[in-house]
Amino acid sequence: MPEPPDDSLMSRFDRLGLRRFSARDAVVAAAVVSLLLVLFEGTSIRDAGERMDPGLGRDVVLAVGRPAAWVAERLPFEAAADRATASLSPDAGLDEGAGFGVADGASAGGGAVPPVTPEAFSPEQIGADPAPRRPLRTLLVTGDSMSMPLDAHVARELAPEGVRVIREPHLGTGISKAFVVDWSRLAARQAAKHRPGAVLVFIGANEGYPMPGPDGAEVECCGADWAAIYANRVRRMTDTYRRGGAEHVYWVSLPDPRDPDRVRISRVVNAAMAVAAEPWRARVHVIDTVPAFTPSGYRDAMRVDGRETIVRQPDGIHLNDAGAELLAGMVIEQLRRHFTY
Numbered sequence: 388m389p390e391p392p393d394d395s396l397m398s399r400f401d402r403l404g405l406r407r408f409s410a411r412d413a414v415v416a417a418a419v420v421s422l423l424l425v426l427f428e429g430t431s432i433r434d435a436g437e438r439m440d441p442g443l444g445r446d447v448v449l450a451v452g453r454p455a456a457w458v459a460e461r462l463p464f465e466a467a468a469d470r471a472t473a474s475l476s477p478d479a480g481l482d483e484g485a486g487f488g489v490a491d492g493a494s495a496g497g498g499a500v501p502p503v504t505p506e507a508f509s510p511e512q513i514g515a516d517p518a519p520r521r522p523l524r525t526l527l528v529t530g531d532s533m534s535m536p537l538d539a540h541v542a543r544e545l546a547p548e549g550v551r552v553i554r555e556p557h558l559g560t561g562i563s564k565a566f567v568v569d570w571s572r573l574a575a576r577q578a579a580k581h582r583p584g585a586v587l588v589f590i591g592a593n594e595g596y597p598m599p600g601p602d603g604a605e606v607e608c609c610g611a612d613w614a615a616i617y618a619n620r621v622r623r624m625t626d627t628y629r630r631g632g633a634e635h636v637y638w639v640s641l642p643d644p645r646d647p648d649r650v651r652i653s654r655v656v657n658a659a660m661a662v663a664a665e666p667w668r669a670r671v672h673v674i675d676t677v678p679a680f681t682p683s684g685y686r687d688a689m690r691v692d693g694r695e696t697i698v699r700q701p702d703g704i705h706l707n708d709a710g711a712e713l714l715a716g717m718v719i720e721q722l723r724r725h726f727t728y
Contacts (some may be wrong), residue, residue, distance in 0.1 A: 428457025434566075473602060486572050487565045487620055489599075496642065501666075509668040518669070521634060523726035527583035529555045530590035533641070536708055537589055540715035548728040553581050561593035562620050563608070574624040578631025585726065586628045587718060589639040592704055595652040609655040621663035626672055635725050636671045637718065638664065642680035645703025650685070674721055680706075 411556060424432070433452035459465045497561060510517045526545065528538040534556045542552035555577065560568040570590075577583075597605040598616045606612045621638070628636045638660045641653040657677070664671040680689065680698065688697045698710030722728075 424517060425458055426462060426464040427453040427459070429455035429457075429465060430533075432456065438556050441675070486569050487623075488543065500563070504666070506667045506669045507665060510666065515722070520725060520727045521584075523550050523722065523728045524582050525551045525553065525578060525581060525583045526585045526587060526722075527553045527555060527581050527585045527633075528589075529553075529557070529577065530588050530639075531560050532558045533592050533639075533705060534557060534589040535711075537639075537711045537714055537718070540712050541587070541718055544715060544719050545722075545728065547592070549727050553583065559593060560590075561596065562624070563594045563596040563598050563613075563617060564592060565598075571620065571623050571627070574627040575631075578628055578633070582632050583628075585635045585637070585722065586633045586634060587639065588624075588636045591641040591656045594656050595649075609651050614639045614655050614659045616661075618659035618663040621660055625663060625667065629667065634670065636667075637674055637721060638672070639674045639718075640676050642676040642699075642706070643685045645687075645699075649704070672721060674714075674717055676717075679717065680710065680712070 429452070431447065434450060434454035435452065449711050474711060502550050508515075523545075526541070528534055534554075538552070538554040538556065543553060545552050557568055557573070562570050562572065565571075577586075594617075595608040596728055598613065598620075600606040600612060600616060606616060625636050625638075640657040643650050644653055657673075657675075660673050664673055680686075685699075685701075685703065687699050688695050690696070691698070691709065698706060698713065700707045
């Protein structure tokens with residue numbers, strides 16, 4: 388009788404003279420990879436565990452990560468790997484002279500009371516004539532994933548008018564999430580590289596992380612202490628853009644997200660943005676999205692041009708294309724109050 392066919396196709400290894408890998412080989416390979424991970428990234432395992440929410444998963448990661456970090460810190464391999472891959476770092480090329488640090492939560496109480504300058508008053512507040520409008524040549528649109536597709540809609544409106552729109556989103560980043568990208572340093576690099584006449588910042592999808600306070604201790608979101616630290620970071624970024632030549636800086640507030648737990652974060656972030664802008668109300672503006680998009684809390688759809696239109700993405704956080712187009716109109720209206728083009 389003919390031999391039954393070998394449907395497993397494993398015979399091809401013998402037929403072609405190839406080696407079969409055994410379960411023992413797989414175990415050895417996993418052990419080697421684990422050893423290399425401990426030697427070259429031991430502290431990263433521990434750091435990742437410390438940023439996790441309390442629970443069994445965090446306990447397991449820390450049970451592995453803390454001994455791994457202890458080993459890695461006593462051997463030269465991790466430092467060598469960091470130097471070898473420095474060019475791939477998210478902070479590569481960022482200004483080392485400015486960064487978020489322990490003093491982020493410091494208050495003015497430790498020194499002289501800062502003076503109030505004329506820039507703290509917008510013409511509308513005091514009934515003064517608006518400042519003369521100047522030509523807008525370059526606009527930087529930046530932030531996290533919230534800035535997309537807003538940046539595309541703004542560019543589509545302004546490009547025919549001769550305005551160069553620089554679209555620079557940094558996905559997955561946050562002002563309270565400096566371990567991914569330090570926005571203080573990033574703002575310094577953006578200002579030096581692009582010299583924009585105006586800056587539009589839309590960020591906040593990834594906020595809520597603990598930040599160091601004045602004494603170095605971590606401050607959890609989302610009380611007044613955390614809001615003060617966040618506002619100081621926003622104010623530092625704003626000042627960097629101003630000193631870099633931006634005539635006006637625009638911060639876009641967050642519309643309420645669907646998740647109730649994230650609503651609290653977004654509202655504290657919005658409050659911090661407003662406080663951060665106070666010293667320069669004449670040239671720093673908060674474009675408030677809440678009255679237009681979420682006047683009574685989260686909603687997926689709203690009336691646009693007389694029709695009920697979905698304006699949010701399925702994640703309940705970001706604006707979809709229709710919502711971004713509506714927000715772009717609000718941005719353009721603000722820009723026309725301050726610039727010609």
